[in-house]
Amino acid sequence: MLTNTFVLYLSTVLIWGSTFIAIPMQLGEVPGDVSIAYRFGLAALVLMLWCRMTRRNMVFGFRQHLWMAGQGLMLFGFNYMLVYQASADITSGLIAVVFSTIIVMNIVNGALFFGNRVSRGVIAGAALGLAGICLVFLPEVRALDADGATLRAIILSLVGTFITSFGNMISARNQSSKLPVMQSNAYGMAYGALVLALIAWARGESFVFETSWTYTGSLAYLALVGSVLGFGSFLTLLGRIGPERAAYCMVLFPIVALALSTVFENYHWTPEAVAGVSLVLAGNLLVIVPKQQFLRIVRIFRPVIARQTLNK
Template structure:
């Protein structure tokens, strides 16, 4: 979807795909926690993205042939750079941080991504609408409320690591809409995953991580397989489809809902504590989601009435392969 395309309508199919992204990407924090129980975090990410890239690339070749991977050198390196920022230094740091903090807290801290994106948009003089900004700030207020449980859920080291990863994630999301990228979104994703996996492998080996297949538990294998098949492939396929069929500000609300899903799954599966702060913070996040959605709906109705086109600011969605 380009900046000059009409604002897409919200259909039942859009809500279905959005529900998949909400639940699947919210559950990846649990999958990561299970995987890193007995697999080194960076090498687990390398295994995940190499496998997902191979499956996705094979599917594209079988369906569309080599034409799907036609891209210039500049586009290839653009996708590779985004892959390093999103997956090596973004997703990889999530896996490292989850050795120190709970899955729920990790997801909530990653919700700082939209704030960074707003800061970057201000830097290039692309100001969001006031209610969009209000939705971001309200959502982050919910994150702040939930982070009050961080003292018992994890450590300051984990918090610093995941905030650094969130910053890298934000830079990658911001650049992906502003640098040369492959025309085929799925081919771009395959390059990103190969690049991100290679970066994780190099850093993992350089920092002393080693893989002992005999030491990997069934739970970790299950978590890794889930991340490959469901988190990366099903989740990203739904996300990529949404980018062309739904308002970007609506798609980006996954950043607020994923933490709620992650907190719930962490409590149910890993017995992570759910406090009053968790409940209150989750409700505040949902208010932020409602503000963003209502603003986007009003904008769409106004565009339909006036015949306006979508604004470039819509391109600042956090683009990621979770």
């Protein structure tokens, strides 16, 4: 059980940390909403075929479909509309840093929807996380253009993260009601893809398809690895250990995303970025580990953080 949980945790971190670098590859000739519809439409098709091949039950009641549709719109629809828009103006690694605040959002929403108690550590962690995000984005904020594209991207990322957190709550509710993860994901992705396709059609967007290796490769990766495997791993983990603890993987995947952004997007680490990421991680750790362990971790990594900052 423990081994399986660790595998699910590690898979989620590595997969989702890498998907942020693939999202900007979807921007260009194909409108963002259409790309998302392609992504989750393909993922839904693969999941439904797999469920059929393994003879899983695919018959559910109307009320169950409503809940699966709600999960789909929050996790595979509206949130990605905002993330894809934000990706046009800031690097994927920075979006991942913003997305890591979902750990605090999940705990707060868990208190609102499930009556879970919010500790002082959560409040302190949220404050550290927000301060860290401000530091990470300080160079971008200083160089804001006339239309405030960077600020707009930050806000879009935060709203998208909150929608994702709300989707986590719906998924937790669905699993507590005995709705299976794979079937819920299959139908949820289908509903999300359908609604986004309708939105794109209503906007008059063109349903074109780019045949370049960059676009098709990133689409296949996002659909099959990022969506089918990534969401399967995370939502299984969520059902097993709860939305608050499942969100702990968000502590690590921004580091994976920023590392990839450094290599592929020429992201430059500034002293503010090093300090900011450190604060985000510290805030998340403060939320998820006991106080004494947190202080022990800080004592271990403080010299390393200080040394890297001085080297910058």
